Amino acid sequence: MIFEDFESFRASGAAARVCVIGSGPAGTTIARKLAAAGVPSVIFEAGGEEWSEDSQDFYRGKTVGDPYFDLDVTRLRFLGGCSNHWAGWCRVMDKHDFEPKAWVPDTGWPIRRVDIEPYLGEVHDILELDAFRADVPISDDIRLVQLIKSPAVQFGVKFRDEIERSPLIALVLNTYVTELTGDGRRITGARISSRDRDAGTFVADYYVPCTGGLENSRLLLWSNARSNGAVVPNAAALGRYWMEHPQFLGGDAILSDYSIFPTDSTNEAFFSPSPAAMEARQIMNFGIRLIETPYGGVKQIIADLACVAPDLAEWTSAQLGQDLRCAAQLYVGWEQAPLASNFIRLSETDRDRAGVPRIELHWKKSDMERRTILEGLRLFGETLAEKDIGRVRIADWLVNGADYPTDQELAGHHHMGGTRMSDDPAKGVVDRNCKVHGVDNLYVGGSSVFATSGQCNPTTTITALACRLGEHLGGVAGA
Amino acid sequence: MALSVAADMSRRRLIQALLATTAIPLLAALPKDADPNAIVEVGGWILKRGDLR
Numbered sequence: 001m002i003f004e005d006f007e008s009f010r011a012s013g014a015a016a017r018v019c020v021i022g023s024g025p026a027g028t029t030i031a032r033k034l035a036a037a038g039v040p041s042v043i044f045e046a047g048g049e050e051w052s053e054d055s056q057d058f059y060r061g062k063t064v065g066d067p068y069f070d071l072d073v074t075r076l077r078f079l080g081g082c083s084n085h086w087a088g089w090c091r092v093m094d095k096h097d098f099e100p101k102a103w104v105p106d107t108g109w110p111i112r113r114v115d116i117e118p119y120l121g122e123v124h125d126i127l128e129l130d131a132f133r134a135d136v137p138i139s140d141d142i143r144l145v146q147l148i149k150s151p152a153v154q155f156g157v158k159f160r161d162e163i164e165r166s167p168l169i170a171l172v173l174n175t176y177v178t179e180l181t182g183d184g185r186r187i188t189g190a191r192i193s194s195r196d197r198d199a200g201t202f203v204a205d206y207y208v209p210c211t212g213g214l215e216n217s218r219l220l221l222w223s224n225a226r227s228n229g230a231v232v233p234n235a236a237a238l239g240r241y242w243m244e245h246p247q248f249l250g251g252d253a254i255l256s257d258y259s260i261f262p263t264d265s266t267n268e269a270f271f272s273p274s275p276a277a278m279e280a281r282q283i284m285n286f287g288i289r290l291i292e293t294p295y296g297g298v299k300q301i302i303a304d305l306a307c308v309a310p311d312l313a314e315w316t317s318a319q320l321g322q323d324l325r326c327a328a329q330l331y332v333g334w335e336q337a338p339l340a341s342n343f344i345r346l347s348e349t350d351r352d353r354a355g356v357p358r359i360e361l362h363w364k365k366s367d368m369e370r371r372t373i374l375e376g377l378r379l380f381g382e383t384l385a386e387k388d389i390g391r392v393r394i395a396d397w398l399v400n401g402a403d404y405p406t407d408q409e410l411a412g413h414h415h416m417g418g419t420r421m422s423d424d425p426a427k428g429v430v431d432r433n434c435k436v437h438g439v440d441n442l443y444v445g446g447s448s449v450f451a452t453s454g455q456c457n458p459t460t461t462i463t464a465l466a467c468r469l470g471e472h473l474g475g476v477a478g479a
Numbered sequence: 480m481a482l483s484v485a486a487d488m489s490r491r492r493l494i495q496a497l498l499a500t501t502a503i504p505l506l507a508a509l510p511k512d513a514d515p516n517a518i519v520e521v522g523g524w525i526l527k528r529g530d531l532r
Contacts, residue, residue, distance in 0.1 A: 385527050386516070391526060
């Protein structure tokens with residue numbers, strides 16, 4: 001069932017035991033799992049079926065600290081959410097990503113990878129993935145890993161017809177949950193604004209915000225502010241431990257044989273460190289994306305020269321009427337240390353049209369991360385040299401300790417943390433079942449529950465966690 | 480002119496020559512019995528010491 005607004009949904013008399021907020025990968029997956037368990041749910045989607053400037057305006061906000069994307073650009077507020085601009089890159093977080101790193105405070109999840117593995121078959125169907133190839137150790141330190149570039153499922157497109165036919169899922173568009181109300185033990189209702197009008201309160205048995213790694217914190221912070229802490233009673237970590245995957249061009253490589261690594265359809269290969277290497281260097285996880293530019297003959301020589309002497313190579317390349325680049329570029333994306341000092345808070349001065357304070361994101365990369373990118377490139381370079389596979393040149397800005405470049409992509413548009421998972425209510429917002437600590441009927445879906453981020457793109461793990469939460473909630477609500 | 484010189488050189492020799500240029504300060508301090516397989520970092524390059532000979 002699909003409704004254009006809350007009024008038409010209410011008039012239909014459709015029932016819902018679970019209120020899912022947001023129709024992105026997490027929200028859609030949870031509602032589908034609930035339907036499979038026979039549990040009726042409603043998905044409130046704040047936007048419409050298509051992108052609109054009017055809807056995106058609700059996502060404007062401010063960033064304090066390191067340069068970051070505009071908050072109304074880095075996410076999407078319409079059916080399918082951020083899956084609408086997802087590139088489709090897939091990998092599940094590794095086993096060691098769930099385990100604590102003794103050298104980094106506040107790492108480790110209360111669950112392990114085996115807890116989401118039973119759902120990976122469903123995830124492969126949802127995201128239309130082939131089986132992952134096993135990692136290939138290149139040395140004791142570095143592994144060739146696979147990152148599948150999937151068809152980039154847009155959840156609103158793929159599942160629209162299924163939802164429309166479903167008697168157990170009511171998708172309600174143009175319906176913004178501005179606030180949850182609670183009594184300190186239970187959520188008592190969701191305040192609704194639909195088509196820019198106050199539409200009253202909707203009551204369900206269970207509530208699951210799935211509005212993304214920024215908006216989940218905003219909704220709960222505002223709900224808590226309005227209820228004097230009765231929505232998230234243990235709020236020490238609420239909005240905190242926010243993380244991204246920063247990424248920069250960190251260097252170049254000359255390879256002795258450009259066919260030595262199997263590259264994908266866009267001539268890219270991916271590498272990550274072994275857990276032992278991370279421990280030895282006392283760093284976080286990282287991923288190196290090696291982008292080969294396949295040249296031959298003299299062009300290859302000049303491209304290799306471009307790694308060593310860019311000015312000379314540019315001149316030589318111009319003589320050939322070519323624009324040749326260093327033949328292998330090394331982009332590095334990495335896992336941030338989870339820090340309480342990276343946080344989301346509510347603006348004291350700026351509100352959206354519904355009166356909800358906008359986000360103020362405080363985010364800064366730490367010294368640990370600087371060490372991670374530098375030591376990561378060293379590990380990779382040492383592996384290539386020891387194995388006589390090639391040689392790596394680390395970029396000048398890294399070697400010289402200069403500031404991060406500002407003319408690059410900056411990060412992956414991966415918004416993680418803010419309602420992180422922990423057994424300790426002082427360190428996390430949700431427990432191992434994604435239930436908010438101390439509240440009987442409030443769960444959270446999406447990457448805001450990530451305790452740490454690993455190095456890989458998050459959508460595959462988000463979808464697996466959503467399958468797990470959907471199944472758990474189906475059991476609880478269906479009992 | 481530069482193109483014909485580059486085309487006449489083997490890629491390995493060309494790169495070795497260019498790498499060696501950046502490694503002059505290290506070469507000056509290179510002990511004769513240094514392990515050629517030892518990893519060194521010169522001007523951002525991760526090299527084997529033997530690359531510099």
